[in-house]
Amino acid sequence: MHFADVLPLRSGASIRAYDLSYETYGQLNADKSNAVLICHALNASHHVAGVYLDESGQIQKKSEGWWDTMIGPGKPVDTNRFFVIGVNNLGSCFGSTGPMQTNPDTNEVYGADFPVVTVQDWVDAQARLLDALGIQTLAAVMGGSLGGMQALSWTLQYPGRVRHAVVVASAPNLTAENIAFNEVARRAIVTDPDFHGGHFYKHGVLPKRGLRIARMIGHITYLSDDVMNEKFGRQLRDAAGIKFSTQDVEFQIESYLRYQGDKFAEYFDANTYLLITRALDYFDPAGEFGGDLSRALAQASAKFLLVSFTTDWRFSPARSREIVKALLDNQIDVSYAEIDAPHGHDAFLLDDARYMGVVRSYFESKVSA
Amino acid sequence: MHFADVLPLRSGASIRAYDLSYETYGQLNADKSNAVLICHALNASHHVAGVYLDESGQIQKKSEGWWDTMIGPGKPVDTNRFFVIGVNNLGSCFGSTGPMQTNPDTNEVYGADFPVVTVQDWVDAQARLLDALGIQTLAAVMGGSLGGMQALSWTLQYPGRVRHAVVVASAPNLTAENIAFNEVARRAIVTDPDFHGGHFYKHGVLPKRGLRIARMIGHITYLSDDVMNEKFGRQLRDAAGIKFSTQDVEFQIESYLRYQGDKFAEYFDANTYLLITRALDYFDPAGEFGGDLSRALAQASAKFLLVSFTTDWRFSPARSREIVKALLDNQIDVSYAEIDAPHGHDAFLLDDARYMGVVRSYFESKVSA
Numbered sequence: 031m032h033f034a035d036v037l038p039l040r041s042g043a044s045i046r047a048y049d050l051s052y053e054t055y056g057q058l059n060a061d062k063s064n065a066v067l068i069c070h071a072l073n074a075s076h077h078v079a080g081v082y083l084d085e086s087g088q089i090q091k092k093s094e095g096w097w098d099t100m101i102g103p104g105k106p107v108d109t110n111r112f113f114v115i116g117v118n119n120l121g122s123c124f125g126s127t128g129p130m131q132t133n134p135d136t137n138e139v140y141g142a143d144f145p146v147v148t149v150q151d152w153v154d155a156q157a158r159l160l161d162a163l164g165i166q167t168l169a170a171v172m173g174g175s176l177g178g179m180q181a182l183s184w185t186l187q188y189p190g191r192v193r194h195a196v197v198v199a200s201a202p203n204l205t206a207e208n209i210a211f212n213e214v215a216r217r218a219i220v221t222d223p224d225f226h227g228g229h230f231y232k233h234g235v236l237p238k239r240g241l242r243i244a245r246m247i248g249h250i251t252y253l254s255d256d257v258m259n260e261k262f263g264r265q266l267r268d269a270a271g272i273k274f275s276t277q278d279v280e281f282q283i284e285s286y287l288r289y290q291g292d293k294f295a296e297y298f299d300a301n302t303y304l305l306i307t308r309a310l311d312y313f314d315p316a317g318e319f320g321g322d323l324s325r326a327l328a329q330a331s332a333k334f335l336l337v338s339f340t341t342d343w344r345f346s347p348a349r350s351r352e353i354v355k356a357l358l359d360n361q362i363d364v365s366y367a368e369i370d371a372p373h374g375h376d377a378f379l380l381d382d383a384r385y386m387g388v389v390r391s392y393f394e395s396k397v398s399a
Numbered sequence: 400m401h402f403a404d405v406l407p408l409r410s411g412a413s414i415r416a417y418d419l420s421y422e423t424y425g426q427l428n429a430d431k432s433n434a435v436l437i438c439h440a441l442n443a444s445h446h447v448a449g450v451y452l453d454e455s456g457q458i459q460k461k462s463e464g465w466w467d468t469m470i471g472p473g474k475p476v477d478t479n480r481f482f483v484i485g486v487n488n489l490g491s492c493f494g495s496t497g498p499m500q501t502n503p504d505t506n507e508v509y510g511a512d513f514p515v516v517t518v519q520d521w522v523d524a525q526a527r528l529l530d531a532l533g534i535q536t537l538a539a540v541m542g543g544s545l546g547g548m549q550a551l552s553w554t555l556q557y558p559g560r561v562r563h564a565v566v567v568a569s570a571p572n573l574t575a576e577n578i579a580f581n582e583v584a585r586r587a588i589v590t591d592p593d594f595h596g597g598h599f600y601k602h603g604v605l606p607k608r609g610l611r612i613a614r615m616i617g618h619i620t621y622l623s624d625d626v627m628n629e630k631f632g633r634q635l636r637d638a639a640g641i642k643f644s645t646q647d648v649e650f651q652i653e654s655y656l657r658y659q660g661d662k663f664a665e666y667f668d669a670n671t672y673l674l675i676t677r678a679l680d681y682f683d684p685a686g687e688f689g690g691d692l693s694r695a696l697a698q699a700s701a702k703f704l705l706v707s708f709t710t711d712w713r714f715s716p717a718r719s720r721e722i723v724k725a726l727l728d729n730q731i732d733v734s735y736a737e738i739d740a741p742h743g744h745d746a747f748l749l750d751d752a753r754y755m756g757v758v759r760s761y762f763e764s765k766v767s768a
Contacts, residue, residue: 041643146643206627206652207619213653214615217660220646221608223592228646239590243612246583250576258575264683272681274410274515276673277589277597280680283575284582291586304645311650312641314633343712 031162037120037155043145046134050159051076051118051125055101056109058165064399065165066112067156068097069173069180072248072306073298075124078116079109097174099381106390111399112169120155121147121305129301130231142228142301149176149313153183157191170397171332172196174378175345176306179313182353185330186315192332194397196389199342199378201349202323202356203314208344211251212307215244219300228301237300242291244303249290254341254374262286323352324359333363335392337385339377340370365392400531406489406524412514415503419528420445420487420494424470425478427534433768434534435481436525437466438542438549441617441675442667444493447485448478466543468750475759480768481538489524490516490674498670499600511597511670518545518682522552526560539766540701541565543747544714545675548682551722554699555684561701563766565758568711568747570718571692571725572683577713580620581676584613588669597670606669611660613672618659623710623743631655692721693728703733704761706754708746734761 031052037045053076058065068078079101082093101107101114118126121144129144136143160168171184171192178200185195204212219225222240226233250258262283266272272280279285319325334357338350347368357364367388371377377385400421406414422445427434437447448470451462470476470483487495490513498513505512529537540553540561547569554564573581588594591609595602619627631652635641641649648654688694703726707719716737726733736757740746746754 043643142645146645203633205624206631206633206650207622207624209633209650210615210619210627210652210656213650213656214612214619216645217615217657218587218612221611242590243583243587246579246586247616250579250583253576255574255576258579262575264572264575264578264686274412274681276511276515276585276670276677280677281575281578281582283579287579287582288586301645308645308649312643317633 031159033155033158033162035158037151037158039145039151040148041146045120045127045145048120048127048155049125050120050127050155052159053077053080053116055079055114055116056112058113058163059399062165063167063169064112065160065163065168066107066114067160067168067171067184068101068114068116069152069156069171069177070096070116070119071173071175071177072310073294074177075122076116076118076126077124079114096379099386100389106386107172107393112393115159115163117156117159119147119152119306121302123299123302128299129228129305130299139229139231140301141231144301144305146308147305149179149183149309150187152309153180153187156180156184157188160191166191168192169399170194170196170393172198173200174198175200175375176310179310183313183315185332185334186326189329189331194335195330195332196335196337196392197350197353198337199339199345199350199375200353201345202316202352204311209311211247212311215247216304216307218243218247219303225300228304230300236295238295241295241298241300241303242288245291245294245298246287249287251344252374252376254343254372256341257372257374258283260372323356327353327356327362328360330357330360330362333396334365335389336364336366337378337388338368339373339375339385340368341372342375342377344375365396400528402524402527402531404527406520406527408514408520409517410515414489414496414514417489417496417524418494419489419496419524421528422446422449422485424448424483424485425481427482427532428768431534432536432538433481434529434532434537435476435483435539435541436529436537436553437470437483437485438521438525438540438546439465439485439488440542440544440546441679442663443546444491445485445487445495446493448483465748468755469758475755476541476762481762484528484532486525486528488516488521488675490671492668492671497668498597498674499668508600509670510600513670513674515677516674518548518552518678519556521678522549522556525549525553526557529560535560537561538768539563539565539762541567542569543567544569544744545679548679552682552684554701554703555695558698558700563704564699564701565704565706565761566719566722567706568708568714568719568744569722570714571685571721573680578680580616581680584616585673585676587612587616588672594669597673599669605664607664610664610667610669610672611657614660614663614667615656618656620713621743621745623712623741625710626741626743627652629741692725696722696725696731697729699726699729699731702765703731704758705733705735706738706747706757707736708738708740708742708744708754710741711744711746713744734765
């Protein structure tokens with residue numbers, strides 16, 4: 031969807047014109063009351079559910095949407111009832127306008143000149159997409175991690191346009207440790223000689239070393255210590271034993287992380303990584319209320335489902351409980367499930383029966399189409 | 400101290416001749432029974448206690464030994480009673496033979512050719528230092544973190560030469576997550592274009608980018624989430640507010656981490672970083688006993704003090720408790736203190752009254768000189 035109107039941003043800058051990539055699943059009903067907007071986290075996209083077919087009509091391998099276990103016909107967010115919208119955020123690298131695209135003001139690739147975007151800016155852009163689709167009110171807005179922050183922000187920026195918010199594995203803001211991990215990842219990218227101050231495109235190189243390191247750090251924080259021990263433990267890659275090398279892979283966990291880093295560096299844009307981690311850092315709805323989250327959430331009028339996972343140390347259950355408490359302080363209707371799952375932050379993307387059951391129940395019993 | 404004899408290493412390689420830097424504090428008694436060996440962790444050295452004087456006899460700023468709160472006259476490890484030895488490990492970069500020095504076989508700087516050393520190799524080298532000092536038996540061997548691993552290994556390699564082992568904030572081996580953090584740090588160093596396969600010395604450059612990233616990652620894991628929030632929280636560096644920049648410092652925690660990274664990259668050797676993190680990865684006394692730590696520790700005959708810190712998520716109290724349990728399984732005398740301290744892994748270097756009190760009590764009541 032192309033948007034010809036200027037989008038003013040929280041930074042004071044603006045985007046003159048832009049495109050948003052989106053996908054929809056299910057049918058919008060006659061009174062346009064059954065729309066569910068899905069907000070994505072760091073490295074995901076508008077491709078939330080379903081699969082892609084190749085030219086011969088065969089299902090493309092590994093083309094499942096990133097929340098395909100959650101969304102589809104008969105699934106917890108049932109596309110037989112709901113019209114689900116996945117949208118790629120501004121500044122991302124999967125089709126929406128971002129640093130890899132041409133700046134209409136200069137006719138050069140944006141690169142590091144792409145303006146800094148915030149969670150609130152994304153929500154504004156998403157609201158314009160709904161306008162264009164003729165949807166006034168969302169049955170629900172939903173997301174995990176950074177996506178959950180967008181869902182929460184929707185209830186504050188457009189309280190009249192959201193009936194339900196489903197906020198999974200999220201937090202009211204980042205802790206110092208969260209910011210610290212983001213910063214190390216950003217420094218790895220920015221100090222990669224191939225970054226060229228963010229204008230690497232015109233040098234014909236990619237800062238892959240930095241992206242690999244960033245992704246490896248990210249992966250460690252997505253998993254729990256327990257699940258890493260269970261999956262990899264101290265297993266060696268070579269059954270013959272250790273090789274006594276500082277640079278070769280010795281342990282399976284090293285092999286796994288290198289693989290994840292290599293894969294990521296092939297498809298993800300470095301400037302997008304900087305932008306999205308900064309949007310995470312900046313998100314802090316309580317900030318303008320002197321840190322008082324209860325006062326910040328007084329603006330909300332949606333009903334809420336919060337979900338957290340016991341082993342998530344990136345966005346721990348305690349952070350979700352802060353949101354629950356602030357909502358209760360405002361007599362806002364909130365359901366909260368703390369799922370006992372071993373997978374750490376990654377759990378929000380996985381097919382856990384209790385987690386899926388909670389979301390299914392919520393949509394079946396509380397969210398009208 | 401120069402050692403002219405070949406030191407065989409666990410890798411099968413050997414070091415032809417080598418030096419160990421060491422310092423001592425207090426007086427060795429007549430029957431040489433009051434020696435306490437201090438083993439250091441990743442970036443520390445033989446300079447364990449006391450200060451250095453400059454040429455005019457003034458105390459040099461910031462020249463305190465890394466465990467100066469713990470060791471000295473009247474301190475928990477009282478140098479009025481004990482003869483304390485600090486030794487810099489082989490492969491380190493503070494005076495003992497390591498990658499920055501000349502390989503006598505090639506007359507070139509070792510660089511990446513310095514052989515991989517293990518905790519056990521270090522203990523062997525330390526035992527030779529004691530031989531040279533005429534010390535048969537240690538009153539105690541003591542260390543924190545990786546230093547605690549060396550103390551534990553002493554009791555297994557030279558059970559007859561250690562009366563007490565004090566193992567602080569340590570673990571019987573690394574978890575997959577611990578290895579993962581080491582590996583990301585190593586990859587940051589090795590993929591820095593200035594690393595030149597570990598032979599950067601002859602190129603006249605240092606892989607500072609990689610070292611900075613490695614140190615930033617390390618620092619995050621040394622601190623607890625709580626103490627980071629207390630010290631830095633979401634405080635901005637600029638009182639005027641956020642600048643909406645992906646590359647400038649916005650938050651105080653970023654400024655702190657960059658400063659720590661910069662400082663470290665000025666003085667620490669990149670090859671040493673690789674060697675020492677690998678020694679951590681490889682340490683696993685239970686490994687040769689099918690993972691059965693109780694069987695592994697059956698070789699020990701020393702008495703033990705174990706100390707851990709509640710907020711240490713790098714080497715959590717649960718890891719110390721594994722060692723305690725395995726010692727108890729062998730009817731070995733072990734005291735264990737789990738100190739409620741907010742500082743994370745770093746707590747083992749800090750002046751905490753309960754921690755210092757426990758070590759003082761142990762040395763006063765149990766360790767004869």
